[in-house]
Amino acid sequence: MERQTTLEVRNLNVYFKTAGGNRTQAVRNLSFQVGSGELLGIVGESGCGKSVSSLAIMGLLEFPAIAEADKICLMGTDISKNSREEMRKLRGSELSMIFQEPMTSLNPLFTIGAQLSDTIALHQECGKAEAKRRAVEMLEKVGIPRAEAVYKSYPNELSGGMRQRVMIAIALANSPKLLIADEPTTALDVTIQAQILELMRDLIQDSNTAILFITHDLGVIAEMADRVLVMYAGSIVEEADVMTLFHNCAHPYTQGLLDSTIKVHEIHDELRCIEGVVPSLRDMPSGCAFHPRCPYAQEDCRSQRPELRKTAEGHAVACLHPLRGRWNHD
């Protein structure tokens, strides 16, 4: 099935202005696309630029962060040069986002109903009564029991899982074209996480929404994603479909991540770690950013920055000496 491209990002760069007029680069030449109904996972450790990129796409970055992009196309129209007002119209209708902290992303002073029907009334131009009807319908859709009662309650009366369901209801209320989920289940318990992931899976199947799913958990990626971007120190180091990534990855960093993930389903899980720490943005290594931690680093890795190159259909790697067949089980 040919997918329509929902979002196309070309050469997104994000800088932070620092004292003394310098700037550090948090995201470097990020390019990717997501199709309708596709779930694109973005994995990486903290500080790799995954959240900053998503905020840049949403137009939510503020000073001292500066985002520059050749283009950010939503359904074929470039939104990277949009004014604040234009972006505000898009957010909540065409573009929406689910944040990590269900505790802090709802306003504690307003009822769930007020926050949800506001979003609906604002973008769908309907009356109050109609907005309420649709809001309750949304709450039922995300599996909230006693939706009428929850409509009238305040965020502090709900558990973390319930609040995250409400966030999802708000995000999906206007059938967005693109949904960005930034670590939507990280703050939740594993049983609640499973419920939320299941809910998201069901909701995606019914709609054509494209989803950017940001997480650090490879287990969640394996459960959810169609395609995956692996980010390290602000750049994409590998892009592949989920099967290829887990069974035939080509970048040593991806392999390191997989090695340090505990295989719950295997009896003797061996844990190999990546030595060292993620480099600081202010003090990026020359050449390949991963070379100080890479077990396969060679002389040219120190001086030459690898570009993201296509190695097979749908598989791209930014590495001068990509791994071959190391993970090939089949």
Place this chain on the structure above:
Amino acid sequence: MTKARERAEQLRQELARPYEGENLLEVRHLKKYFRTGSRFLPGKSGQSYIRAVDDVSFTVKSGQTLGIVGESGCGKSTTGNTIIRLLEKTSGEVYFQGHEISDMSKEEMEIIRPNIQMIFQDPYSSLNPRMRVFDIIAEPLRTHRVCKSEGELREQVLDMMSVVGLQPDYASRYPHEFSGGQRQRIGIARALALRPKLIICDEPVSALDVSIQAQVLNLLASLQKEFHLSYIFIAHGLPTVKHVSDRIAVMYLGQLVELAGTDELFASPCHPYTEGLLAAIPIPDPALRKERRSALLQGDLPSPANPPSGCRFHTRCAHCKEICEETVPAWREVRPGHFVACHFPVENGRGILERQDAAVK
């Protein structure tokens, strides 16, 4: 007076020797209730108790790791804190090397304390930002007057730093100069400084990145071998608990529901809650994606202030029958070393180890 001193001296000498027995720590019927509400108001706002830990019993075997898992609010951290007496118990007994420690006097407890240490979850808030790394690690040594001279202290601290993989020239730095993983190493060095026999690790890697988690877990494993440590490893993430534990206790609403050897628990859980918990773990292999779902737990954790009657899990349990709502299930051994508190334990519980075997074939 002299008798007490004699007893203390005896205890000190006994603890200085390596422990030969099997059960280093034994917890019996431990309870910890927190009072809430007003003492003066009647009815709903009146006084009530949150039963954070309600009748928990287990043993920690010498040189082994006992994992305690459960969702947030199940009482696993309270259990750890009550054992080490950061919180005072409501009732129950805790035996360390056969000595009852939960009622011990302050003086005697001081002798016990170097043997039980703790590593905390948040490496950002568990280190004093105004102290240098050297002083942080030296603090327990100073408190217990282990070293006779400053030179000896210095030697011991630097030794500890090298054991956990910190460079000696970091000693004069402050915690904010370190990354999360390195801070956790400082916390580990501090816990290790007194050469304890038991370390209670309360979510030691939950705040860390995946690659750093692996570093810290491997470090904990090698330290266990080197110093013959026993761990109580408290975490909500089953993968980490599985990786480090010899045996795992599963907690739900202040009570243990199941305790078994790690592989046994993951291959064939007996309690429906454990089964649900295992089914909820995302498995890092997309090839195994399709086969799950059926055992997913529905609903939320009930409030521990007002736990359900009978079996506390009955409100979320798929196999719930009448008796579950009325009678508290007994804690019994279904297989050697495999304990469960359930009226109708699952016969061939669906673990997640089996499925992997099937997939390999």
